[in-house]
Amino acid sequence: MVMPFHDGLIVQTQSHDYPIVITEQSTTEHSSMAKQITPYISGRQVLIVTNDTVAPLYLKVLEDELAEQFVVKVCVLPDGEQYKNQASIDQIYDALMTEHFNRDVTLVALGGGVVGDMTGFAAASFMRGVNFIQIPTTLLSQVDSSVGGKTGINHPQGKNMIGAFWQPQMVLADMSTLKTLPARELSAGVAEIIKYALIMDEAFLTWLEANLPAMMALDLAVLGEAVKRCCQYKADVVAQDERESGVRALLNFGHTFGHVIETHEGYGNWLHGEAVAAGMVQAAELSQKIGWLTDDEVVRIKRVLELANLPITPPAIDVDTALDLMGHDKKVKHGQIRLILLKSIGDAVMTNEFDSELLHEVLSKHSA
Numbered sequence: 536m537v538m539p540f541h542d543g544l545i546v547q548t549q550s551h552d553y554p555i556v557i558t559e560q561s562t563t564e565h566s567s568m569a570k571q572i573t574p575y576i577s578g579r580q581v582l583i584v585t586n587d588t589v590a591p592l593y594l595k596v597l598e599d600e601l602a603e604q605f606v607v608k609v610c611v612l613p614d615g616e617q618y619k620n621q622a623s624i625d626q627i628y629d630a631l632m633t634e635h636f637n638r639d640v641t642l643v644a645l646g647g648g649v650v651g652d653m654t655g656f657a658a659a660s661f662m663r664g665v666n667f668i669q670i671p672t673t674l675l676s677q678v679d680s681s682v683g684g685k686t687g688i689n690h691p692q693g694k695n696m697i698g699a700f701w702q703p704q705m706v707l708a709d710m711s712t713l714k715t716l717p718a719r720e721l722s723a724g725v726a727e728i729i730k731y732a733l734i735m736d737e738a739f740l741t742w743l744e745a746n747l748p749a750m751m752a753l754d755l756a757v758l759g760e761a762v763k764r765c766c767q768y769k770a771d772v773v774a775q776d777e778r779e780s781g782v783r784a785l786l787n788f789g790h791t792f793g794h795v796i797e798t799h800e801g802y803g804n805w806l807h808g809e810a811v812a813a814g815m816v817q818a819a820e821l822s823q824k825i826g827w828l829t830d831d832e833v834v835r836i837k838r839v840l841e842l843a844n845l846p847i848t849p850p851a852i853d854v855d856t857a858l859d860l861m862g863h864d865k866k867v868k869h870g871q872i873r874l875i876l877l878k879s880i881g882d883a884v885m886t887n888e889f890d891s892e893l894l895h896e897v898l899s900k901h902s903a
């Protein structure tokens with residue numbers, strides 16, 4: 536019998552509704568990953584997509600158990616944000632074609648956000664769309680990337696520039712996979728958790744301030760609670776605005792600045808969560824200059840990020856270069872940069888109504 540770690544959640548979208556199951560120790564016989572995802576596999580064909588770091592850890596049991604019922608093939612991608620590109624998508628297409636897989640296939644993403652985003656994009660585009668399932672194995676992918684259907688790859692000049700909205704059939708977050716996650720990656724996941732608190736729930740920030748030491752010490756019960764809360768926030772937002780025409784943009788807090796860092800520094804050198812952390816500080820500093828956040832609130836934001844061993848200072852980037860990179864942001868409208876800023880902690884808005892001088896000041900604080 537499957538032992539749910541916490542109550543399951545349902546994500547409601549225009550295409551279909553799907554569950555997020557948050558469990559622990561799926562490697563035990565009765566609650567295996569395979570058993571939990573099997574009801575969401577409609578055809579006979581399965582392609583597991585993973586990478587060369589995750590495969591030795593979690594692939595074999597999943598593959599062997601699924602093979603008892605399905606025709607199972609595996610596509611192992613090279614690990615790293617620098618491989619979130621068309622060549623990796625082609626590798627997935629090649630595997631699907633070589634196996635003569637068709638619209639019956641279900642793709643299973645086993646890994647972090649990079650594997651999940653690419654598997655989802657391959658699923659969205661192969662034969663104009665096939666099913667996929669997310670098995671997120673990093674904290675970041677459990678709290679954020681596996682939910683909501685943003686899929687895609689990077690362009691050398693900008694993050695996630697090519698992609699599609701394509702929802703999974705289910706999300707299976709097994710907390711026990713976090714036991715093998717490097718500490719730096721755990722922190723990167725905490726950045727997105729802090730993001731939810733800053734944009735929508737000040738009380739959650741207070742909860743995090745109290746519980747971060749336990750999270751950093753890998754207390755799976757506390758981490759599971761954080762995952763559940765974040766998935767609930769995200770599911771609520773996605774149910775209202777699946778394709779980011781409104782409220783979903785708030786989930787981009789810190790990302791316009793963060794994506795500049797990731798692109799400028801070379802994909803993979805700053806982890807996504809690290810870049811988002813420094814980007815949230817920049818967005819907070821702009822919010823403070825506008826007169827929205829108080830000095831104390833900015834200090835509080837920096838303190839909680841530091842508690843999670845996250846960077847609060849961006850790398851040195853020339854202001855014009857930063858502005859040019861920001862110009863690729865997907866929220867740009869009528870040539871104007873729109874940013875997610877904070878009126879107060881827990882209250883975010885998207886706006887282009889800020890003095891460009893103030894943005895310049897924030898960017899030049901750490902410019903090259």
Ligand SMILES: NC(=O)c1ccc[n+]([C@@H]2O[C@H](COP(=O)([O-])OP(=O)(O)OC[C@H]3O[C@@H](n4cnc5c(N)ncnc54)[C@H](O)[C@@H]3O)[C@@H](O)[C@H]2O)c1
Nearest residue numbers: 588614647648649672673675676679680685712715716807
């Ligand atoms: N689609 C979305 O809504 C969304 C949201 C947030 C982030 N993202 C994207 O997600 C990506 C970042 O995801 P990420 O932080 O998971 O990075 P990642 O996928 O690169 O994984 C981080 C590292 O951990 C390794 N790993 C994964 N699971 C492991 C485990 N259980 N034990 C040991 N090592 C493990 C990976 O191989 C990798 O080296 C970025 O590309 C970002 O743009 C997408």
Ligand SMILES: O=C(O)C(=O)C[C@@H](O)[C@H](O)[C@H](O)COP(=O)(O)O
Nearest residue numbers: 679683685694695783786787790865
């Ligand atoms: O789900 C969303 O919407 C988000 O914005 C979540 C972000 O954490 C995530 O990094 C997302 O991939 C960024 O999207 P993008 O549209 O700015 O590429």
Ligand SMILES: [Zn+2]
Nearest residue numbers: 727790807811
């Ligand atoms: Zn993100």
